[in-house]
Amino acid sequence: MAPKVLVVLTSYGQIEGTDNKTGWYLPELAHPYDVLAPKTELVFASPKGGEAPLDQASVEMFKSDPSSVEFLKTKEALWKNTEKLSSFVGRSGEFAALFYPGGHGPMFDLATDKDSIALINEFVAAGKPVSAVCHGPAVFTNVVLPSGKHLVDGKEVTGFSNVEEDQAQMTKLMPFLLETKLGEVGGVYKKAAEPWGPLVLSVDGGKLITGQNPASAKGVGEAIAKAIGV
Structure with a gap:
């Protein structure tokens, strides 16, 4: 039987007090999906369940990317019918990675979802890989282990950089800056030589995997596959 990977998507689709629509970013799911779907069973969750909002800006930005176009065209049911994240707490034994x-x-x-934080702790305790790409590593910023130590404390991590956020003209709309926050909670933040360049970090023998930006998404999928031996 193929190992299962639990994929958690955001339920947040509109930045409050603005006209800015948001959500999850198309290639950051499409590219890892291409790597993992032939070898694993992917299960989709989100905090609210149901449809996880897709950032339409990413559809436009990646309209010439065959992987993203194909995923958008054929896999709609995956993100429109997610299960409630809370229903997976206590079920890490069913999955190979998060x-x-x-x-x-x-x-x-x-970033602040209690069920997500509990789930990450559960996977870590079970010695199973936890992974995220671009703004996804925000999910690790409030994860404190039972020992009282922060999950990323002393570990090399990456995520969307402050320069990239500035270039995307989204800095003023963010609740915090991911690069800054990862450093504040003890992470050893790394980034690619150039903004938007790919960087994937796999530490703790593949137990903590982070990718910097959309260009890093396929590499994160490959790191997950390697970590779970498929």
């Missing part, structure tokens, strides 16, 4: 795609949405809901 994965969070990015988009700005996770900065607003998953």
Whole structure:
């Protein structure tokens, strides 16, 4: 039987007090999906369940990317019928790994979601990989282990950089800056030589996997596959 990977998408689709729509970012799911779907069973969750909002800006931005176009065209049911995240707490034994795609949405809901934090702790305690790409690593910023130590304390991590946020013209709309926050909670933040360049970090023998930006998404999928031996 193929190992299962739990994919957690944001439920946050509109930045409050603005006209800015947001959600999860298309290639950050499409590219890892291409890597993992032939080898694993992917299960989709979100805090509210039901439809997880897709950031339409990512659809436009990646309209020439075959992987994203194909995923958008053929896999709609996956993100429109997610299960409630809370229903997975206590079920880490069913899964080989946990994965969070990015988009700005996770900065607003998953970063502080109690069920998400509990689930990450559960996977870590079970010695199973936890992974995220771009803004996805926001989900690790409030994870404190039972020992009282922060999950990323002393570990090399990456995520959307402050420069990239500035270039995306989203800095003023964010509840916090991911690069800054990862450093504040003890993470050893790394980034690619150039903004938007790919960087994937796999530490603790593949137990903690982070990717910097959309260009890193396929590499995160490959790191997950390697970590779970498929």
